Amino acid sequence: MNEQEAIELIRQSLDDKRYEHSLRVAETAKKLAITHQAPLERVVLASLLHDYAKCQSPTKLQAKLQQYELTQSLGEYHHELWHGPVAAKELSVTNLVDDTEIIRAIYYHTTGHPNMGLLELIVFVADYIEPARTMPGVEEVRALANENIYEAARIAIKNTIMYLMTQDAVIHPDSWAAYNEWTKKY
């Protein structure tokens, strides 16, 4: 799939708000890819597609968790965590995307993962800092993103975990593992 095809695909599968968000993530990720000398086209493709399944209902996503045998790892967690893994599976089983790193970037874009490579880190951070994001701490991550992508990702997941804890939300083990790994690096 090329960039134009990805844009057409998300135009069909997402509402306006989510479509615009995806374009902003791709634009943000593109700049980071240039700064960090990451493969530009692949970074843009992963960013465009990261929320591909975001507009599907929790009921539909739940059925797909079953279909792709993801219920055990994700079924007990908040339905917000389902759209990345479902999008990754859907895009790979249909052979729309055959690039494993792109698939991983999509799969783990919400929770993070301890073994993320540069492409995945860029998508993860770009999703957090795209220009419409206003959560507390986002400016710090924006500034760090150009200097040290690991540290930017670390602060992003730290802020997310801290926010979720104020809500008494359950934290997915991948989020903890990512935080621990990036903190050891730091």
Ligand code: DGI
């Ligand atoms: O899809 P987006 O809105 O662009 O962003 P996202 O996929 O990063 O995040 C979706 C939501 O998931 C966001 O409100 C924060 C939440 N989230 C992230 N990690 C965890 C989590 N929610 C729970 N319960 N547990 C987590 O570990």
Ligand code: FE
């Ligand atoms: Fe998302």
Ligand code: FE
């Ligand atoms: Fe997103």
